[in-house]
Amino acid sequence: MEKWAATIIANAISTYALDTICTAAGVLLVASGLLSGLDFRDAVIILALSYLLWAGGLSTSLAANWRLLESTGTSTSLLSKLAYDVAGHWTRRGGIRRTLSAAGYVVFELAKESPYYLGAFGLAFASDVISGEEALVFLAGANAGAAAYEFALGRSTRFLIGIAGKTPYASFEEEWEPAQYLTDYYSTVDADERNTIAFFAEAARRMPADEPALVFGVGPTLHHVFALASRASEIHLGDYLQCNLDEITRWIEGEEEAHDWQPFVRYTLRCEGGDNPSGTAVLEREQLTRAKSTTLLRVDMRNDRPLAGAQQCYATVLTAYCVDSATDSLDDWQACMRRVVGLVRPGGTLLVAALGRTRGYFVGGKAFPSPFLEAADMEKLLRDYFPDSALTVRTVSVPECTPHGFSSIILAEAHGRFPPPTLVQA
Template structure:
């Protein structure tokens, strides 16, 4: 879902939910007063009832908070537009982690507390305006409204969880992604897909403009594709959606203990460049050169029409857009935004999982856009023309059993 659509849905859901909640809570409160069920209670008992109703309201609110957080993480939408605003603003600065969830929860709670004010004004205003309504009746109305609100919040939370459970076939990057699991599952050795991809990048980057910055869009927590451009680029800029992925890269740059070992991939890169037996010193030299060339780690979001405020003569985006969504239309949108970062006449290199509906990481299945070479060719036209004589390469990898896909797509294209 595009950012504009997510906001439109959230605004509509907020309006509908607010109206429904207020109408239901007021009806329950008024109905409880009219029924006379609590008319014989003394004032102290009425106050106790009100306090108990607030406890019930808190439990309902807690369920609503949890459901709202799940809805934001899974779809980017909310039934509370202020909660979405707080979530989006905090996520842009700090990432989609605890800070964003806390900001969303605070805004959600503040809004729900603010909704209590009209009930107090109505109840006590009526009690002051007419002798027909007593203070105890006003308190009973408030208690009934609280119980109605608690029931509504609980029902809405249950409905939200049901809908998400029915439609969520895949794990969420915001809540389920663990960089260490991905590195362990895919990058202990150079697997068939990367044997082909790294060889492709080494060859394709010979067509890149030398001594210019190169952008890698959607790196994940990985660096295995980056070593191929170290001698070509003046600077290397790495972008990813998840701050946790960028933090993993930063650990490698800083030579932190426990950082992932990319030396097998560096060695293979050097072999693809024509060095059949790279020495340890040559591998270390390429690592050091790559560290020196990486000047920017930046958070990017392919949902935004302009993920960065600049363009590049060369952009590499491998296994990014196709591995970020299970919806083909959303993939096309992501591709349009990513390729929009390529300068006129610039080079775009991409790789994608072919006909993959989901790939496994740490026992969880993340979405695949289920695309093929025809889809990729359509996404690049008319602004790009494939440079390879066969257009888009289809490489069988026989990794369906291990990871969930059996072939990859490789493409180099130049912007008109």
């Protein structure tokens, strides 16, 4: 009830503010005389253009409203909040909840427009105070005011969420939910993973063949493992949380409640050159991945021996959205990343994906940390271990992921790791 109470109060305030701004903008535009003398056709064109402006402002507030719903369960739109809650009872798929809540938001905003039409055209038809053209100009001004309002609302909402979300972050040990993470991020192959999987599939062609590979920080996911299966002799999957490894085990053992990774397998095969992979090809890659996933192990990148005391090094190490997704400190990221790089044998390959330029990301409305990493940070660190000629670091924009808390990712591949320095004893 507290979330609904907050939504009702926010809705009342936002509606009053919107009405005030739109009315003032419409009246000022008519009174200014800037568009006086327009014929009806030109006035209609101006009104149509004002709706494009309004749509631009609305896109900003829609993204912010989704983040507000995910992080607090509240909204500035009653209908959006209702759609979000109803969808939450019906499905756990984040994409459906987002679409329905956005539809509720837009419908509610359009409903707020109706009084302006009734008032403007009612006055135009009932009296000679204003003409039909002036009514259209008033509406265009109201739309311009609405656009400014929606943009300001979206930006201020994101700013306030950012302040509130700086601390504390959710606890991985106590608040991480693998099932929620899979639902929010892996119901479909979204833009971030389309780019990541394509990058890894291409980079895997250059990894050492027929040698063991390690996926460090695999999480409860397997979508990056499929690209390694055709090259590695065996694959070891490591994660800090046992609950994530339990999710992996369910898939390896073929349990019914395991997550469905077939869309990601199919996309991986397409990236490898299969234009339209058959169902048989997908099943074969799944079976190959199961067969080659020989070891699941607990890892801790905060430990100088991150493989729980083991000292094995690998020909290929892949770490995706792990080190950067566990701390908000750039210094800690560097220290942990160096430990992960230390698991690559001399001459070996490292494949990395990370969130770019963000302080955190959301899972089930909970904020988890990220150190505002930039490509330059990644490149600077990897140059200490790999030759420039064998190092690729790129930033990819993924604005579709903004509701999750980030809008860019960093992808890196590095080959031919330098041998560690030899200690010379006196």
